[in-house]
Amino acid sequence: MVAARDIDRDIGGDDMLADIRRIAESVPDPELVVVNVGDLGIIRDLRRDGHAVEIDVTPTYSACPATLAIELAIETAVAAQGHEARVRRVLAPAWTTDWITPAGRAKLKQAGIAPPSPRGDGNGGHDYFARPQVACPRCDSLDTTELSAFGATACKAQYRCLSCHEPFDYFKCL
Amino acid sequence: MTGRDELADDLAGDLADDLLALLLRIGDDHLILGHRLSEWCGHAPMLEEDLALPNMALDLIGTARMCYGYAAEIEGGGRGEDDYAFLRDGTDFRHMLMVERPNGDFAHTMLRQFLFAAWMHPLWDGLTGAPDARLADHAGKAVKEMAYHIRHSGEWVIRLGDGTAESARRMRAALDDLGPYIGEMFESDDTAARLVAAGLLPDPAAVRVAFDSTVARTFTMAQLPPLEISTGISGGRAGRHGEALGHLLAEMQFMQRAYPGLTW
Ligand SMILES: [Zn+2]
Numbered sequence: 001m002v003a004a005r006d007i008d009r010d011i012g013g014d015d016m017l018a019d020i021r022r023i024a025e026s027v028p029d030p031e032l033v034v035v036n037v038g039d040l041g042i043i044r045d046l047r048r049d050g051h052a053v054e055i056d057v058t059p060t061y062s063a064c065p066a067t068l069a070i071e072l073a074i075e076t077a078v079a080a081q082g083h084e085a086r087v088r089r090v091l092a093p094a095w096t097t098d099w100i101t102p103a104g105r106a107k108l109k110q111a112g113i114a115p116p117s118p119r120g121d122g123n124g125g126h127d128y129f130a131r132p133q134v135a136c137p138r139c140d141s142l143d144t145t146e147l148s149a150f151g152a153t154a155c156k157a158q159y160r161c162l163s164c165h166e167p168f169d170y171f172k173c174l
Numbered sequence: 175m176t177g178r179d180e181l182a183d184d185l186a187g188d189l190a191d192d193l194l195a196l197l198l199r200i201g202d203d204h205l206i207l208g209h210r211l212s213e214w215c216g217h218a219p220m221l222e223e224d225l226a227l228p229n230m231a232l233d234l235i236g237t238a239r240m241c242y243g244y245a246a247e248i249e250g251g252g253r254g255e256d257d258y259a260f261l262r263d264g265t266d267f268r269h270m271l272m273v274e275r276p277n278g279d280f281a282h283t284m285l286r287q288f289l290f291a292a293w294m295h296p297l298w299d300g301l302t303g304a305p306d307a308r309l310a311d312h313a314g315k316a317v318k319e320m321a322y323h324i325r326h327s328g329e330w331v332i333r334l335g336d337g338t339a340e341s342a343r344r345m346r347a348a349l350d351d352l353g354p355y356i357g358e359m360f361e362s363d364d365t366a367a368r369l370v371a372a373g374l375l376p377d378p379a380a381v382r383v384a385f386d387s388t389v390a391r392t393f394t395m396a397q398l399p400p401l402e403i404s405t406g407i408s409g410g411r412a413g414r415h416g417e418a419l420g421h422l423l424a425e426m427q428f429m430q431r432a433y434p435g436l437t438w
Contacts, residue, residue, distance in 0.1 A: 061236070061315075092311040128324040128388065148222035149326050150229040158222075174318050 020053050020083055021046055027077050030069045031153045034111040037070060039104025044090055052084040058095045061154050061174070097174050108171055109137045114144075114159065116173040134170050136161035146170075189372055193306070194248045195268070195365050196374060198258070199411060201241025202269035205259055206419075207290060208234030209426050210277055219280050226326060230287065233319040240312045260430035264420055265413040272355035274410075274419045281341065282348040284330040288392065289352065291323035293359045296384035300376020309374065328392045335396030342397065349398060357406035359385075 024046070025038025037043060037057075044056040055074060059067040071087040078085035097116035100108075105115040117132040134144050141163035148158040156169045211231035218224040242255035273290065277283045298320060301313035334341040360382055362370075369375040389401050409415070430436060 092307055094311050094314040128321055128328060148225060149322070150222070150226040152225075154229055154232055172322075174315070 016083075017046060017048070017053065020055075020078055020081075020085065023078050023081050023083075024055055024074045024085070027070065027073045029066060030073065031066045032113075032155070034107050034113075035100075035104050037074065039101050039107060040095075041099030041101055041104070042070075042095060049086070052086050053078070055085055055087050056090045057087050058090050058093075060095050095174070097171065100171075112137050112168050113156070114168055114170040116171045118173070132173060134159055136164060136166070137168055138166050139164040189368065189374075190248055192365050192368050192372070193374060194245055196369055197241040197245040197248070199268045201238045201245065201258065202267045203273050203290075204234040204241070205238035206267070206269045206422065207273040207286075208232075208238060209422060210273065210275075211283070211287070213277055214283065223280070227283075230323055230326070233316075233323070237312065237316055237319075240308075244308055256430065260427045264415050264423055267415060267419065268411055268413060270355070270358040270410040271407060271416060272352060272358065274415060274422060275352070275355065276418050278348065278351065279344055280330075281334050281344040282351065284327045284334070285345065285348040286352055287323060288327035288331050289356060289359075289389070291320045291327060292388040292392075293381065293385050295320040295324060295388070296381045297376060299384075300380065301374075303373075305373050324388065328388075331392055331398070332396040335393070335398045345396065345398065349401075353401075354404065354406035356401070356403050358408040358410060360403070361408055361411065363411065 021043065024043055025036060027037045029035050029037065029040060040060060042058050042060060044058055046053055046055045048054075055078075057071060057074065059070075067089075071089070074087055075085050098118065100115065108115045114134050114137045117134065131146065133142055134146075135142050136144055136159075139161060141161055143162040144159050145162060146157060147160050147167065150156075151158045151169055155172055155174075157172050158167065159170045160167045208231045211227045211234065214224070214227040215231075216224065218227055238259070239255050242258040245258065246253050246255060272286060275282075275286065295317060298313040298317040301309055302317060304310045304313065331345065335345040336342070360378055362378055366375060366378070370377060386401075393399070393401060
């Protein structure tokens with residue numbers, strides 16, 4: 001750690017950190033541009049470290065190809081505002097879809113993507129063949145059916161609404 | 175380094191070696207099976223499966239990356255994850271033989287995926303409380319992925335096993351082919367025994383109970399005969415592999431062998 005006077009000289013106080021957090025949180029998810037990093041809840045902490053700010057980010061899925069892209073995008077966005085940022089990848093505790101903020105869930109639904117069910121929908125338990133109850137993002141009907149357990153990205157499955165007949169993506173619960 | 179209390183930092187030498195061995199066993203199981211699943215990309219019998227198989231492969235390769243990255247830190251010899259995947263010879267791989275078997279037909283691939291996930295799910299479940307933060311954290315993610323794989327592949331085992339005469343014949347043929355390789359999952363040795371004692375592997379008996387229960391429930395619905403696990407064929411954990419691995423590595427490692435030091 002550096003002495004307090006160095007921090008004051010190199011970088012501003014809490015206002016500055018809040019500013020940097022806001023910049024970092026506004027970075028869109030490259031694979032799911034309707035939500036940003038703040039909506040996903042993956043920024044865990046940030047702190048001053050000499051000239052730079054260190055930002056703790058927890059990846060979403062274990063092999064999500066977007067992980068590196070998100071980290072670079074955060075560093076780039078913060079640098080564009082004149083600050084030096086370094087992303088630190090923090091694996092514990094593991095991200096869960098429960099960390100998606102209410103605003104993030106609302107944005108997903110508005111984009112036609114059913115937000116993840118609260119956990120305990122069969123993915124972590126032992127009733128392997130259980131299905132979550134997924135509401136249609138357009139008409140809120142619970143009369144929906146899974147078309148494909150895997151979708152266009154690692155985080156989504158494909159569903160269809162049996163009430164309004166529209167197909168939609170479901171953000172899988174983790 | 176993340177600065178968390180990773181067990182490897184203060185492990186006695188023997189246990190660090192055991193943890194390294196475990197990471198290569200699990201990592202190799204996942205890499206090789208992940209590669210087999212990726213071979214289906216563009217060849218699956220329907221569009222949904224063309225999405226499903228590479229997605230499942232991606233989960234498996236994610237676990238392999240965690241294992242190799244952690245192994246590299248423990249080993250401390252400057253090797254990275256790509257070195258483990260692409261620059262080791264067949265006899266250096268420690269996966270069980272089932273995962274290197276050629277894909278066969280769709281029934282064969284789905285049954286193998288189901289058996290693998292039914293075994294890994296309770297194994298990860300037991301590791302979520304392991305006294306090693308890195309392993310325990312990853313287990314928390316992987317246990318959910320394996321539950322999803324069980325659901326997806328298990329539904330195909332049921333649909334094909336309890337389907338037409340032809341699909342049932344194929345599922346039974348897959349079971350006949352894979353049956354002798356199942357016993358290797360439950361083999362133990364001195365390394366495994368020390369890991370169990372240290373809490374770095376769950377009790378194999380408990381894993382077996384969970385595996386048996388998942389398989390029994392699914393096989394009943396699939397109209398398949400009860401699974402009987404015999405001693406069967408093994409040797410993968412000691413680096414004794416079949417001909418199939420040589421062909422797999424020739425394809426998987428071609429780029430890094432032909433262009434040493436290549437980066438994307
Ligand atoms: Zn609807």
